[in-house]
Amino acid sequence: MSAELIRDAALIHFAKDGYEGASLSKIAKDVGIKKPSIYAHYKGKDELFIAVVKYVLDTEKRRMFSYFLSQKENPLENRLKGFFTWMAEENRENEHAKFLLRISYFPPSKLNREVMDFVNPFFHQMQRLLARVLKNQLTNDSNRSDDFMDEALAYITIVDGSVIELMFNGEEYFLKRFSATWPIFWRGLLTTGKGADEK
Amino acid sequence: MSAELIRDAALIHFAKDGYEGASLSKIAKDVGIKKPSIYAHYKGKDELFIAVVKYVLDTEKRRMFSYFLSQKENPLENRLKGFFTWMAEENRENEHAKFLLRISYFPPSKLNREVMDFVNPFFHQMQRLLARVLKNQLTNDSNRSDDFMDEALAYITIVDGSVIELMFNGEEYFLKRFSATWPIFWRGLLTTGKGADEK
DNA sequence: GTCTATAGTTGGATAGAC
DNA sequence: GTCTATCCAACTATAGAC
Secondary structure (H helix, E strand, O other): HHHHHHHHHHHHHHHHHHHHEEEEEEEEHHHHHHHHHHOOOOOOOOHHHHHHHHHHHHHHHHHHHHHHHOOOOOOOOHHHHHHHHHHHHHHHOOOHHHHHHHHHHHHOOHHHHHHHHHHHHHHHHHHHHHHHHHHHOOOOOOOOOOOOOOHHHHHHHHHHHHHHHHHHHHHHHHHHHHHHHHHHHHHHHHOOOOHHHHH | HHHHHHHHHHHHHHHHHHHHHOOOHHHHHHHHHOOOHHHHHOOOHHHHHHHHHHHHHHHHHHHHHHHHHHOOOOOOOHHHHHHHHHHHHHHHHHHHHHHHHHHHOOOOOHHHHHHHHHHHHHHHHHHHHHHHHHHHHOOEEEOOOOOOOHHHHHHHHHHHHHHHHHHHHOOHHHHHHHHHHHHHHHHHHHHHOOOOOOO
């Protein structure tokens, strides 16, 4: 029980203040216990941090996958566009996305390698999922050798560029970036030649 | 003299470890002085940090503007593409870009507002500069009412999405994102209707 | 302007009672 | 598992000699 409460409180503090800025005393205070009690559940700050990393990656992976798979009946453009608003909602509701971004881009120097060994496979998996979706929707010939990994990466790039604004300046500016970028991206995607046979 | 040396050393530490993670002792050590000597030049850590923010924004603004203005003879696509490699070089050579990104996306909570009051006008100015360049190059009719602010914002979005990967996983992956995204973006930009009369 | 010395606080972490 | 008490290291910041 307590272990999960500590983890959830730590998540918020790490997202807000980073690894160095977060303090175990404040985390304990949020949970309603004293600092030393944390050590009954985690060996120290590092182990707590890594536990949060694992937890966030795991739940976010599930949520993202289930979003994309729940949208199978939707046409591709709506599905891809919907992901932006889904991200905005995710970000409004919970601190997971914020934590994920912060530790992805600026992990604590001394835990850099360990963190990246968790984070990199996560993003790679996302890219492969997207590539599969794009391939299924943009071409009728499933035997074509295109893997659509470039298109998936481009999509991730504009998502990242928009999401960064979401953290930075909030939802209003995030949606501005999205509205400005999406029409250009979508037109460019459909004229790749690859997308020529899209219905 | 010393004030500038302290500022430059602080820049590197803030970029690497963030506001909370950086320590005045280590900064002083890099300069070759003792910690209390810093207080002869800056009131404290906050003032030093804000001084670095101002300095970085000022010099980066100059550098970015002069890059774009030095490229007037280059065709638009090369100029826009060249900005990506320019960013990669900037990032390789100096810590300014890294600092700028870090404090833009994750400023110290207690200085958030003050930092943003410096950072936001900076990015807005970049957007207007880009919009002007795009308008001049993509249309022959300078009286058209299009302000090309959306197109500029879309460009900034893909730059951000790529640059984030530059910090995250280094130049190799940055260039992957760029190569994947650029052709789609460029094709989309030229088929906006707005760009129809581009030479 | 730079130093030594030190105050004052907070950080992570441990020992041991209950 | 949670607490009190405590340790030790690190931090920002200040006082005062030179």
